[in-house]
Amino acid sequence: MHGRTVDALALDNYQRAARVILAHHLVTRTYPDRIALPLIRRWATELREDLAALFGYRLEVTETTARVFPVLDRLDTSRPARTQADRVFDRRRYAYLALAVAALGRAGDQITLSELADQVAAYTSRVDGLELATDRTADRDAFVDAVGWLTHRGAITLADGDASGWANDPQAGEALYDIDRPVVVALFRPPRALQHLHSVRGLLTEAAMATSGAAPAPTAAETARRVRRALVERPVVYADDLAAQDRGVLAQERIVAEVELFTGLHAERRAEGVALIDSSGRLSDIRFPGTGTLAQVALLLAGEIADLVLDIDNPLPRRCCAPDRGEALAAQLDDTIPESSVFAPLAELRSLDPPEREPVSPEPDQDQTAARPVAATYPLVDATWVRETVQALADRYGATFAAQWQADIPGLATEVVSLLERLRLIRTVDDGLLVLPALARYRGAVVTVRTKRAAELFVTAADTYESDRPARKGTD
Structure with missing residues (x-):
């Protein structure tokens, strides 16, 4: 590991x-900035x-790009694509984003926004239930959001014109873009050809597929790498969320210390x-x-929830943690795969369903029962209490x-819970929850x-929320 040999001044x-x-x-x-x-x-x-x-x-590092090709151990919805206004991408x-990338891969050095829209519109005609009609404002806005995502990452660069002008009136507005082909x-760069997959699970690592019987059990080195990946990809790695062999690796001081040395972060x-x-x-x-209404209300709600859990006079009911949504998400995505697009002769994974097993006896012996880990339980907070608490916070600090x-206090409650x-x-x-x-x-x-003082006529009231705990950041 080079972190041990790099000079201390350069570490x-x-x-x-x-x-x-x-x-x-x-x-x-x-992207993300010019010094990166x-x-x-x-x-x-x-x-x-x-x-x-x-x-x-x-x-892979070139003169114009640096690209990490990660290993996917699970499906994760915590880092969606977002618009420049920080709205989550919809379907x-x-x-439009996927089709725009396909169109740019076949284009020359430059392309106008209207030309790109026409090509994407042509592609949508081949997809059932999808359409890009440039005479509809909603479609144009969605398409410009996808183009903005590409522009932000340097795949295309605005050379002339204005995308918002085209979005407002495609007959009067236009934009010209330079295409950076290495970025496109x-x-x-998917790990496998998508036309050869019958399931989204085929994009996951071999170790993850082992649980479905599609690959052999991982080695000790592969298990250690999977635990390290979890540490840098998730805000918190709970032992109860890991397989039995992964829990033992997570408890090893050496594994966590290696990630600390590589990233320069402190592990709690x-x-x-x-x-x-x-x-x-x-x-x-x-x-x-952090700053902003959502982060501040989320911190306040977290404090209220902690106080509720610690109230020994009114103990909360406890429940086992809900199962991982990964399998349900995989099933939903698999249902949307158009069978006509799958190239059956070269299909790599025809089925990832677990193999049939012998029926399990309804009465396991005593040794098996003793070895089985006890499922962790967590305090359950009623949804009504959450809504009422957010409303109370709004009544107190809403100004x-x-x-x-x-x-939109109900919408605020939904977004705050989603953030937590x-x-x-x-x-x-x-x-x-x-x-x-x-x-x-x-x-x-x-x-x-902080409220405005009498001498400050034009100071807008602002609030700051401070925690007596050190700030931790998400690492999704």
Whole structure:
């Protein structure tokens, strides 16, 4: 591992490069900023070897791009594509994005926005239920959001015109883009040809597929790499979420220390699991605690939930954690695969269903029962209590909220709960939410509300929320 041999004065620089490439996977001359690519290129050899040894990732570095090809152990919905206004992509925007990448791969050095739209519209005619009608405002807005995502990452660069002008009136507005072909090529590099897959599970690592009987059991080295991947990909790694062999690896000091040395982050260890604390902000896609109404209300709600859980006079009911949504998500995605697009003669995975097994006796022997681990249970908070608590917070501090949330408290409650779930502080269930152990580190939140003084005529009231706990950031 090169982190042990890099000069002490340069170690921080190396760790910063590691955090950048782990956070973004694709680095270009302008994305995420102009200093990222030179930083990655400086340490390209060391990063390539350490990423392969520690995580099983492959790093490709060129003059204009740096691309990490990760290993997928599970399906993850916590990092969706977002618009420039921070709205989550819907299915239509994802479809336009995929088709735009396909069109750019066949284009020349430049393309106009209307030409790109015409090509994408032609592609949509081959997909049932999908259409890009440039005379519809909603379709144009969704298409421009997909183009904006590509522009932000440097796949295309605006040379002339204005995309918003075209979105407002395609007859009067136009935009011309330069195409950066290496970035376009680097954007879409699936580990397997999609036309050869009958299931989205075929994109997962061989070790993950082993649980379905489609691959042999992983070796000790592969298990260690899987645990290290979990540490840098999840905000919190709970031991109860891991397989039995993975829990033993997570408990090893050496495994966690290697990730700390590579990333420069501090690992917070608890009996329930491990979390990397990112005070640098270079590995996190979510800053928490943070600024803005959602982050601030989420911190306040976390404090309220912690107080409720710690109230010994009114103990909460407990329930086993809900099963991982990965299998349900995989089934939903598999149902949407058009069979006509699958190239059957070269199909790599015709079925990933577990093999048939002998029926299990309804009365296992005593030794089997003793060896079976006891499922962890977590406090259950009623959904009604959550809504009422968010409403109470709005009644108390609502004047300091962003205008859109002042008018939509139910929507605010939904988004706040979603944020806490992305941070793996809670798990939502049908009738409420399960409180996960990491939420306890945000108990005792302190609120300070600044109000304008009489001499300050034009100062807008603002609030700040401070925690007596160190700030931890999400590392999805």
